[in-house]
């Protein structure tokens with residue numbers, strides 16, 4: 001198998017189906033991705049992705065071109081590899097099929113202390129310079145300093161949202177600010193993701209089987225809080241030596257998580273995740289909505305079909321000196337096919353992504369495929 005992301009081989013960069021690429025060491029953890037696609041459309045040698053070292057990657061593609069499917073292929077492969085553990089952020093609820101690998105689907109809960117004081121106004125939709133915004137910031141900061149809640153570390157106690165509300169009520173602030181701050185905290189309670197007794201992030205990892213964080217129907221701000229807490233929690237757990245395998249955070253619909261509360265934690269993984277061994281793969285149908293750093297820090301890029309100019313511009317940022325010609329002209333057109341750009345071997349290849357071993361929950365619903373249509377069909 002030709003292994004992308006592992007600097008053991010080289011080829012001529014033409015993507016010529018691995019004819020002269022060295023074979024990567026398959027005894028090392030490797031994810032089966034699919035097969036090279038020759039120019040005549042025939043399938044070539046098997047191709048995999050290195051899972052021995054940590055990586056940062058992006059998966060791009062228009063709607064319905066196979067991004068979530070590819071993320072699922074990665075998760076399956078990681079579940080089968082040793083020493084790693086995939087954690088999948090699933091905003092659309094399409095990854096339950098990973099249960100078949102022994103994985104778990106969880107409705108994530110995070111401790112309020114996992115969100116630092118300065119992020120709370122933004123999380124609650126409050127201007128940090130406003131009365132209610134600055135009150136929330138101050139109350140969270142004080143609560144994290146109090147003796148019963150030692151700090152934001154996962155071994156420390158976290159205040160509950162009810163405690164934060166009580167502290168807001170008792171604060172020395174104008175009544176209107178207290179009322180507005182308490183209302184916003186009450187709204188956050190209704191999201192159902194905050195729990196002062198939530199288990200530490202390392203528990204999501206378990207024995208290496210995939211964990212799917214089911215965020216379908218969860219409000220955007222709450223989902224962002226979960227992504228921030230999990231991304232940071234995995235990073236801190238590796239730094240502190242609490243996690244004995246290398247976690248891979250796979251984020252679907254990743255454009256929704258940059259620019260908001262989760263942004264700093266995702267950037268930390270992109271820029272500093274590799275040293276402690278945390279990988280991040282961001283999949284999006286809107287590459288143009290990702291920050292440049294997501295592309296510049298990625299050593300692996302998987303691009304399904306794209307057409308929007310802004311998205312193609314983001315792709316162009318990945319054009320390295322070792323690539324001849326522009327990437328846009330090399331993008332495949334069929335679902336399940338992708339152009340893969342690999343920094344380690346300094347190559348770009350067209351790949352047919354293999355079929356999932358577990359059920360895929362994506363795809364567009366059709367009216368004709370519904371049970372109602374079938375029962376109404378007179379034939």
Ligand SMILES: Nc1ncnc2c1ncn2[C@@H]1O[C@H](COP(=O)(O)OP(=O)(O)OP(=O)(O)O)[C@@H](O)[C@H]1O
Pocket residue numbers: 061062063064065066067068069070285335336337352353354355356360361362363364
């Ligand atoms: N490698 C593949 N092999 C076989 N079928 C595939 C492959 N990739 C995608 N498909 C098919 O294409 C459909 C759409 O793929 P997928 O759900 O991953 O799209 P998407 O790009 O994530 O779309 P969205 O942006 O709507 O989430 C899948 O339901 C599946 O049937």
